[in-house]
Amino acid sequence: MRASAIADTFAGRLLDWFDSHGRHDLPWQHPRSPYRVWLSEVMLQQTQVKTAAPYFERFVAALPSLPALAAAPLDDVLALWSGLGYYSRARNLHRAAQQCMSAHSGELPRDLDALLALPGIGRSTAAAILAQAWGDRHAILDGNVKRVLARFHGIEGWPRSPTIERQLWAVAEQHLPNDRLADYTQAQMDLGATICTRARPLCAKCPMAGDCVAYVHDRTAELPTRKPAKAVPRREARIMWLEDDDGRVLLQKRPPVGIWASLWTLPQAEDEIGMEAFIRDHVDGASGDGESLPPIAHAFSHYKLDLLPRRWRGVALRTAVQDNDQLRWIAPASLSTLGIPAPIRRLLESG
Known part of the structure; x- marks a missing residue:
């Protein structure tokens, strides 16, 4: 099959798989409002879904809206976050909420550059918010997606190096469908989290296996390329x-x-x-x-x-x-x- 044809079918196969096997009952999906999507994406930056879910539910029960988050004392926000780790995420959430109150009428902006200007929101997180909250056509590139694309396309090199990351962004954008962006964004994360896992991926259950370079050439253990090791002080x-x-x-x-x-x-x-x-x-x-x-x-x-x-x-x-x-x-x-x-x-x- 031609490379372009493979690319054309990538999103379709992934969405078909998602309809039957994806995660449809995550707490931030009901409702999938901009505030809830943002909070979930920040929590999931360094944390697995099963760990983040109870923290998310406790957080939104205490602070159900962006204005409530902005008005809360930082100590209260950190207490709700306590145990989740990487506390700069909570501090950035609090600062970003306050900036939204002063600069965006108390709402998250529906604009990529405006989101990127907020503390704690990078390119992939901003894209995930826009795609899931509003269905806007933006590619994401979190750790799960990097792993899926590196294996599918046989891209060698550490995924966080600038050169390799540019390649991955290019193919991520190449695969974007024209509709169902919220589902497609969730499907990519689900495939990486449940099927195309770092260790012992379930390739026999993967809808992409037939065209996956890593699977076809028995290189799933090698790709994506690991970070060059260095001594940890x-x-x-x-x-x-x-x-x-x-x-x-x-x-x-x-x-x-x-x-x-x-x-x-x-x-x-x-x-x-x-x-x-x-x-x-x-x-x-x-x-x-x-x-x-x-x-x-x-x-x-x-x-x-x-x-x-x-x-x-x-x-x-x-x-x-x-x-x-x-x-x-x-x-x-x-x-x-x-x-x-x-x-x-x-x-x-x-x-």
């Missing part, structure tokens, strides 16, 4: 679990930029000297070195962090140190109301 930090006589936990707010930005966490120091200085300057009644707890390994996208926790009970803030916007005592029952990094929350919930 490892760091460590001391974290201080401090409790007063009432069982309240001392939490400190992280700076507005950097790792865990604007989240509440246990006070942290890079080394023993920093930890001793924090205890000396802030705390009364912290005798000895505290109770050493098992280390916690946590991986970020660009380094690994070993957290070394210590615990003190029955302590108090020094007279000169008071609760403030950056340091406060929190009762265990109120921890769920704050955005707290997942490994810290698990530690606190362990008792």
Whole structure:
């Protein structure tokens, strides 16, 4: 079959497969409003559907509209996001909602360039919003779609390199149908997530297998090309679990930029000297070195962090140190109301 003919049938075969085997009951599909589509696309940037779905439902129950999101305190938004990770997504959502209130009459703009100007929205996310919310004709290129197209066309090279990404955008646009853009956009993501998976793809169930270069030449394990490996640095930090006589936990707010930005966490120091200085300057009644707890390994996208926790009970803030916007005592029952990094929350919930 000619390459152009294969391209012409790509969307048709994919939509036929989607009608019978695609996902039609995702919470953001009912209704598929611009706000709900946007929220789902941001959640799915780094998260699988099965993980994101309950977070989505909880989020929209608390903040059902863009104006509600814009008006909410950032702490409330981060608390709703807590445990989902990659918290810059939540901060960007909040900022983007506020910009929409001031510049777009409280609505998401139906314009690619205007969407791209909002925090946290890249080309593929903007296209997905336009295609799914309004049925506009735009190609997407998330991780699932990159994998499908790299295998189908036999495109070699790391998909996130500029040269390869340009090739993938070109073929993504080549395959666009003239109608059913919302379904087609969802179908691409569904095929990558459920059939053309990274490991052990279900090629026998794939509607594209007959024309897929990777399948025909037995190269599904090789494509798409993996990112060139490089050593991941490892760091460590001391974290201080401090409790007063009432069982309240001392939490400190992280700076507005950097790792865990604007989240509440246990006070942290890079080394023993920093930890001793924090205890000396802030705390009364912290005798000895505290109770050493098992280390916690946590991986970020660009380094690994070993957290070394210590615990003190029955302590108090020094007279000169008071609760403030950056340091406060929190009762265990109120921890769920704050955005707290997942490994810290698990530690606190362990008792």
